[in-house]
Amino acid sequence: MPQLDESFLDSVDALESLDSRGSLRALATAGAQVRRAFVAAREAGIDRVAGGDRPRSVLVASLGGSAVVCDVLDVLAEPGSPVPLTTRREAPLPGWIGPLDLVIAVSQSGRAAGPLALAAEAARRGAALLTVGAPDSPLADVAARGRGVHVDIASDAPSSRAALWSMLTPVLLAADGLGLVDCPEPVLERVADLLDERAEECRPSSESFVNPAKVIAVGLAETVPVVLGDGALTGVAAGRAAAMLARTARMPATHGALPDAASQVVATFDGPFTSSGGGNAAGRAPDGGRDIFADPYLDGPPAPQLGLLMVRDRPAPPDDPAGGASLEAVRLADAVTESAREAGVSVLEVEATGAHPIERLASLIALTDFAATYLALGLGLDPAVSRHVTELRDRTS
Structure with missing residues (x-):
């Protein structure tokens, strides 16, 4: 399983040394x-x-x-x-x-x-x-x-x-x-x-326990991530987040949007990456967390855990039903996250801010862009340089 070094994320000098092309600065x-x-x-x-x-x-x-x-x-x-x-x-x-x-x-x-x-x-x-x-x-x-x-x-x-x-x-x-x-x-x-405010909130010097992007990076580091939006707007943000996780952090991630993706996502809670699906055999406690008594030499390395990143719109205000998630969307998202936690899935949630749809979308994209970049750096990877992508370009040029 990948191991993320939290102390590395809190070292501005270390981040800059690995981020060779200034991805954090560009974001x-x-x-x-x-x-x-x-x-x-x-x-x-x-x-x-x-x-x-x-x-x-x-x-x-x-x-x-x-x-x-x-x-x-x-x-x-x-x-x-x-x-x-x-x-x-x-x-x-x-x-x-x-x-x-x-x-x-x-x-x-x-x-x-x-x-x-x-x-x-x-x-x-x-x-x-x-x-x-x-x-x-x-x-x-x-x-x-x-x-x-x-x-x-x-x-x-x-x-x-x-x-x-x-x-x-x-x-x-x-x-x-x-x-x-x-x-x-x-x-x-x-x-x-709003993007300026998000950049300040997610700046490299902000410590990992208060920086929301670093919190997401730490939470996803040892998971098989699924990114789920609670509607069409957040579905776009979920697709962007999955692409950033794959291309920037090299973490294979699937994504979807409610209500269509509800069944296919919930079905994975019965699979091999959750405790309810039998995925607790190696290094996992029955509730899906890490088993502190597991012996990596006798029991093998911990099995990867399913991680759900729920990307949520703000609840629609009463005077503007189109200005956020409907009551039905909120209830469905709540039901999915509740099922996930009961199955031992690692759940992270982010909620949009702002009034206009493009503001809400920007708030989500900016946060998950930073999170994917911190995840790459915490795993010891340069966010902008992939050897295999370079090789692919050479082979197809």
Whole structure:
């Protein structure tokens, strides 16, 4: 089982020495990314997209560390978008895309094959085009040749995972201007402030027993993690958290959202990673905790324990039923966590803060991004460098 060194997490110097590309520092700039993206979008002429005629449909293309841009826009637009919005990771471009449609392509490097191919085909068909990515990149060139709008990403983040808000902000500004989502600049300014507050709360110098991101990292370190959102909005945050756990902390994690995922998640409580499923044979007490009398030489190493990270929306206030989790969602999430604890599952819960959906989503994503990065560092891993990912790129280049 992986072993996390809590003392390492409380040493700022140790964290900096292992974090070779400054992943923690990049996550702390999320609020600044939002503010810089405002300026970059205006300078690029985002009004040419947001202030024009409403398109017949919108297609958003992003993948990898940028893929959550699709998910965020999809969940925000779903309740009231006046036009269809679809997402696509790879080519081909759907046959119905034409001059009346808008294609948004996002890639931090501006070189991701899927968004690049989709943007190029959209330009060939005469569709309106908004691209977000590195300046002087192939994606920027496609936008220029297609008379689209390209927003430069002014970020030195070590990966697209750490540059989320540089990529997402211009897309939200354009979508708000087109009336696809309700996300005006004042809301995004509050998001920037919230991200600053989260960065201060999760700073490296904050000790592990008070730093919420470090608490999550410690709690997940010796588990097989399942990340579960209590609804559609938190389901996006759960998907992002699972991706960060896998790509940043190298922890294989599954994810889902209630109500659809309730049965499949609860079914795992009968499996080999819980005490009720017989998973207490090696180093586990009957309640699922660590057996202090277990002998690692005679009994073998402790078996991994199932860990549930429940990502929860704030309860909806009485005067705004759409402003959070419904009573039914709260009850279902409570029932799942109660079942998990009874089965000996290690349960951690995080709850969104803020009023607007994008604020609540930002509060969750920022916290779990920091948690995954601290988990990587606590396990002795550089968050931004994976030997196997590098080898995969070499073998497929």
